[in-house]
Amino acid sequence: MALQITESDVDYRTAVAAIVLEELELEESEISDSGHFIEDYEADSLSLITVVARIEKELGVAIPKTELGKLTSLELLIGAVHANAGESKGA
Numbered sequence: 001m002a003l004q005i006t007e008s009d010v011d012y013r014t015a016v017a018a019i020v021l022e023e024l025e026l027e028e029s030e031i032s033d034s035g036h037f038i039e040d041y042e043a044d045s046l047s048l049i050t051v052v053a054r055i056e057k058e059l060g061v062a063i064p065k066t067e068l069g070k071l072t073s074l075e076l077l078i079g080a081v082h083a084n085a086g087e088s089k090g091a
Helices: 007-023 037-041 045-059 065-070 074-090
Strands: none
Touching (some): 007 045, 007 074, 045 065, 045 074, 065 074
16 A cells, blocks of 8 residues: 555644744754754753644644653654544544
């Protein structure tokens, strides 16, 4: 089965990336999908909690606190948003 990218996928990616860029005070050219938030961008745990809180507030997607330690890159964070998007809307 081929992975299909829908309009909502693109919207989530754009929105999550914008939140991360703003909270970590980065320019778009400074971040990559696989860059490690703490090691590569010198983020701290408070800024990452703020990112997740903004995602919940602005996108309506709740990410379980048990997953926070695993969300070390933009790619993983976007994946978590997609994985939890249906659950948040169905609740």
